[in-house]
Amino acid sequence: MSTGRKGEPIIEVEGLDTRFGDNVVHENLDLTVRRGEVIGIVGGSGTGKSVLLRTILGLKQPDAGRIRVFGLDFSTLPEAERRLNERRWGVLFQDGALFSALTVAENIQVPYREHLDLSQELMDELAAVKIAMVGLRPTACSLYPSELSGGMRKRAGLARALALDPEILFLDEPTAGLDPIGAAAFDELINDLKETLGLTVFLVTHDLDTLHATCDRIAVLAEKHVILVGTIDDMLRSSHPWIHEYFHGPRARAALAGK
Amino acid sequence: MLAVAAIGRQSGHLSRATAEIGGILAGLSSREAGNEADEPASYRADIENRVLRLEAAGNWSIVHLNKVDDALRKLAAMPGEADRAVIALSAVSRFDTAAAAIVSRTAARLEEQGLRVEFEGVSEAQHLLLDKIGGFGEPEPVHQPPVPLYLQIVGKIGETSLVMAAEARAMLGFVGAVIVTVGRTIANPRRFRLVPFVHHMEKSGFDALPLVCLLTFLIGAVVAQQGAVQLRQFGAEVFTVNLIAIIFLREVGLLLTAIIVAGRSGSAFTAEIGSMKMREEIDAMRTLGLDPMDMLVLPRVAALTVTLPLLTFIADVMGLVGGGLVVFFMLDMSPGVYITRVQEAVGFWTFGVGLVKAPFMAAVIALVGCRAGLAVTGSAESVGAMTTSSVVRSIFLVIILDALFAMFFTAVDI
Numbered sequence: 038m039s040t041g042r043k044g045e046p047i048i049e050v051e052g053l054d055t056r057f058g059d060n061v062v063h064e065n066l067d068l069t070v071r072r073g074e075v076i077g078i079v080g081g082s083g084t085g086k087s088v089l090l091r092t093i094l095g096l097k098q099p100d101a102g103r104i105r106v107f108g109l110d111f112s113t114l115p116e117a118e119r120r121l122n123e124r125r126w127g128v129l130f131q132d133g134a135l136f137s138a139l140t141v142a143e144n145i146q147v148p149y150r151e152h153l154d155l156s157q158e159l160m161d162e163l164a165a166v167k168i169a170m171v172g173l174r175p176t177a178c179s180l181y182p183s184e185l186s187g188g189m190r191k192r193a194g195l196a197r198a199l200a201l202d203p204e205i206l207f208l209d210e211p212t213a214g215l216d217p218i219g220a221a222a223f224d225e226l227i228n229d230l231k232e233t234l235g236l237t238v239f240l241v242t243h244d245l246d247t248l249h250a251t252c253d254r255i256a257v258l259a260e261k262h263v264i265l266v267g268t269i270d271d272m273l274r275s276s277h278p279w280i281h282e283y284f285h286g287p288r289a290r291a292a293l294a295g296k
Numbered sequence: 297m298l299a300v301a302a303i304g305r306q307s308g309h310l311s312r313a314t315a316e317i318g319g320i321l322a323g324l325s326s327r328e329a330g331n332e333a334d335e336p337a338s339y340r341a342d343i344e345n346r347v348l349r350l351e352a353a354g355n356w357s358i359v360h361l362n363k364v365d366d367a368l369r370k371l372a373a374m375p376g377e378a379d380r381a382v383i384a385l386s387a388v389s390r391f392d393t394a395a396a397a398i399v400s401r402t403a404a405r406l407e408e409q410g411l412r413v414e415f416e417g418v419s420e421a422q423h424l425l426l427d428k429i430g431g432f433g434e435p436e437p438v439h440q441p442p443v444p445l446y447l448q449i450v451g452k453i454g455e456t457s458l459v460m461a462a463e464a465r466a467m468l469g470f471v472g473a474v475i476v477t478v479g480r481t482i483a484n485p486r487r488f489r490l491v492p493f494v495h496h497m498e499k500s501g502f503d504a505l506p507l508v509c510l511l512t513f514l515i516g517a518v519v520a521q522q523g524a525v526q527l528r529q530f531g532a533e534v535f536t537v538n539l540i541a542i543i544f545l546r547e548v549g550l551l552l553t554a555i556i557v558a559g560r561s562g563s564a565f566t567a568e569i570g571s572m573k574m575r576e577e578i579d580a581m582r583t584l585g586l587d588p589m590d591m592l593v594l595p596r597v598a599a600l601t602v603t604l605p606l607l608t609f610i611a612d613v614m615g616l617v618g619g620g621l622v623v624f625f626m627l628d629m630s631p632g633v634y635i636t637r638v639q640e641a642v643g644f645w646t647f648g649v650g651l652v653k654a655p656f657m658a659a660v661i662a663l664v665g666c667r668a669g670l671a672v673t674g675s676a677e678s679v680g681a682m683t684t685s686s687v688v689r690s691i692f693l694v695i696i697l698d699a700l701f702a703m704f705f706t707a708v709d710i
Contacts (some may be wrong), residue, residue: 137675155362158369159398163358166397166429183674202358202392233425234392 043073046108047205048093048235053102055085055092064087064261066102074272075238076230077248079283080258086241087131090207093239094128095119108204127203131210133172133194134181141193142178148200155222167196172222188215192223197229205237206230212244234289245289258285268277311568335389336360340471341371348378348411349495350402372405381406384625386417386449393429395420400430415621415690470667474597477589492595500596501562505610507560508553515552516544516618524626533627538641541617545647549612554657557604558690562665565596565684570679571668578670588670590683597662604658605651612650652702657694664690 048070062085070076078086091097093104095111098237103110106126111119134145142164149160168178171192182190191211196204208227212220224247230236231251242248248255249269256266259279265271272284283289335354342349350371354360375381383403385391403413418426443451523539538550569592572578578588620634631639668686672678 100682138677149358153359153362155358156366159362159365159394162401163394163397166393169391170428181675183678199393202394229424229428233421235421 043235044071047106048239049103049105049108049125050089052095053089053092053104054070054100054129055088055097056100061261063092066258066262068256068263068266069265070205070237072237073231073235074253075227075240075251075254077252078239078241078258079243079248079255081279084258085261086258087209089208090241091238094207095254100169102195108234108291124148124201125203127201128207129191129198129209129211131213133182133190135185135193135197137182139194140179140181141150141173141185144182145197145200147197152201163200164196166198168193170199171226172219173194175213188219191203191215195226202234203236205239209241210243211240212242212247216247220244220246221250223247226250243261245284304579310537310551311546315611317460334523337395339368343376343378346378346380346405348375348381349379349384350381351384351387354659356388357390361398368398368402369608372402372409375406375409375411376581378411379409379669382416383413384416385419385422385462387420391425395424396425396429400426400505401466403430405425413564418589421622466671467667471663473589474593474663475628477587477594488589488598488614489591492591496596496599497603500557500564500600501607503539504557504560504603507609508556508611509614512544512552512614513549513618516540516615517622518618519543519548519615520622521626524622524636534629534637535621536623536627537637538642540616540623541638541641542646544615544619545586545612545642545650545652547698549615550608550650550654550657551659551694553604554610554654554694555605555691557600557607557658557685558665558694561600562642562690563683563687565662565665566672567679568670569666570672572680573670573672574674574676574679593670597659600658600662601655602658604661605654608651609656612647649701649710651704656701657697660693660697661690665692 048068049065050068052104053063053066055063055179055187061091066089068089078089080086088097090273093098093106095266098112102110107120107122111122114122121153135141136147139147142161145164146160147168149163151153155163164174165178168175171190173196175195177185177189182193185193191214195208205228212223227238227247231238238251240247240252242270252269254266254268256263256276257272257273257280258276259263263279265280267275269284272280275281275284305656329346337352337354337356337360339353340349340351344353356364381403385399385400406413415426506693520536520540524533524536527533527535527539578592581588581591603633616638620631623629623634624631665686667681668689672682
């Protein structure tokens with residue numbers, strides 16, 4: 038139900054270089070994400086998965102290369118237009134990144150208050166819907182982030198990311214630290230959202246079960262760029278040592294066996 | 297950008313209430329960039345043969361839904377003469393979770409009014425979304441009704457009293473725990489952490505020197521200058537020296553230093569320990585068999601107890617230097633004479649009284665700072681709140697303590 042056609046490129050990264058001082062994280066990295074797909078980004082620790090996510094979001098300046106989201110280069114857009122388009126994505130950070138001075142409901146209502154003109158009644162109702170959508174109990178509405186468990190914070194963060202019904206959802210390790218039941222519910226939630234809202238999901242994860250359950254395509258980050266993009270079958274067929282190790286290791290076999 | 301207000305066609309069969317509402321349509325200008333199909337959300341309500349027909353059209357995304365929501369709320373509360381309702385979604389170009397929430401709530405309300413609700417022209421995706429949202433049932437109200445003001449005031453007073461009582465109790469317990477730790481450390485001196493002790497002496501003592509020197513020097517000069525001007529009226533300007541010496545050695549040197557240290561180091565103690573608490577470092581310490589009292593609290597309390605008297609001594613000297621400089625220029629009194637007159641003006645105990653108070657004040661500042669840090673709970677906001685309250689409390693307690701000492705010294709005639 039999102040605008041634009043399914044399958045057209047929605048995120049395009051071309052020739053991206055990122056560095057922290059002398060430490061080169063990405064070198065000539067290319068990646069295209071298509072509208073309506075769930076793409077999983079995998080890679081060893083320190084290969085710059087989160088850095089890639091932050092660079093696409095404009096939180097870190099790329100040292101070279103071009104990034105276009107919705108066909109727009111955000112770094113050259115005028116401020117007002119950039120803000121307008123930033124509403125079209127939602128981000129879930131690793132620990133939820135909820136505002137600690139606000140309750141869960143108020144956290145979800147922040148984008149409504151800032152960007153839209155809605156009645157309090159409608160905002161409350163929508164907050165309650167989002168809270169139910171991510172599987173939190175209604176009583177969580179009035180709690181502060183410090184009163185929530187890690188998993189609940191993640192769900193509340195997701196509810197805030199979904200507040201404006203974004204076209205792209207960025208998830209940074211969404212299932213890390215969740216119990217298996219919670220993680221499975223999270224996978225199902227992502228699939229539901231993709232189906233109902235036509236969401237594009239950019240998923241940074243280590244969770245093999247999530248990769249199996251949700252991802253249409255997987256991009257592997259190693260050696261400072263994307264070494265392979267493809268379906269899970271492509272991954273299983275790959276002869277690259279790291280990919281082989283990753284998708285044929287004991288945990289991968291267990292995840293596959295569960296399918 | 298389109299700014300189209302769709303016009304509602306009103307059917308002749310509409311009841312009065314519905315007719316009023318049917319005309320209200322969302323006419324928000326499109327604020328979403330890059331969307332082609334941007335006809336704002338609208339709907340049409342007709343009643344024909346006791347069937348209420350709601351035809352939704354346009355972009356039903358959250359950007360456009362506020363007005364539609366208002367109108368639908370009223371309509372659902374007063375649907376008019378009908379026993380059946382049909383909600384048609386075929387003309388909707390975009391339909392998001394907010395729209396699904398509004399539509400399923402409207403359907404639920406209409407059913408409460410005794411209508412049978414049917415959907416028409418629902419796409420598969422819309423169906424999924426409606427099922428998902430409708431399955432959550434009626435959301436509970438998020439905001440509680442406001443409490444009357446007088447109750448809020450009474451409640452606030454009661455709450456604050458309880459918090460204060462609990463805090464006093466906790467503080468007493470904390471002081472007890474620190475005393476126990478001190479006792480244990482004396483019995484077993486190897487427990488004492490020398491490195492953090494020295495580190496905190498440097499941070500809260502040595503590093504505070506420039507600020508303390510500058511401020512006490514300036515205050516000394518100001519007191520001397522003001523004192524000289526006033527005393528000149530009585531021809532008693534030579535007593536300016538007595539004024540500076542007594543006021544500085546006995547009270548101001550210490551008080552100024554204590555307040556500076558409370559602001560500088562007391563707050564730092566709270567913020568350091570507080571953020572460690574927040575990141576579970578203190579819990580980690582406990583699980584590793586380390587006592588945060590030994591590791592964090594005692595070195596800080598000991599460091600401040602040692603450094604505050606030293607700082608006070610330097611503050612006293614700088615105050616006297618500042619005063620001496622003013623006296624030299626205003627009263628033409630040579631440094632030699634000034635020093636002699638200072639010696640005549642004060643006895644040992646004038647100086648002693650100031651210095652004796654210093655370790656007590658240091659202990660109060662450090663204890664309040666550490667205790668506030670340990671009382672931090674989870675959030676970043678709480679670190680800020682505790683730091684503020686730690687500084688306020690320690691300055692307050694320093695001044696109370698000073699008053700108590702004044703009463704004590706008067707009683708023992710010093």
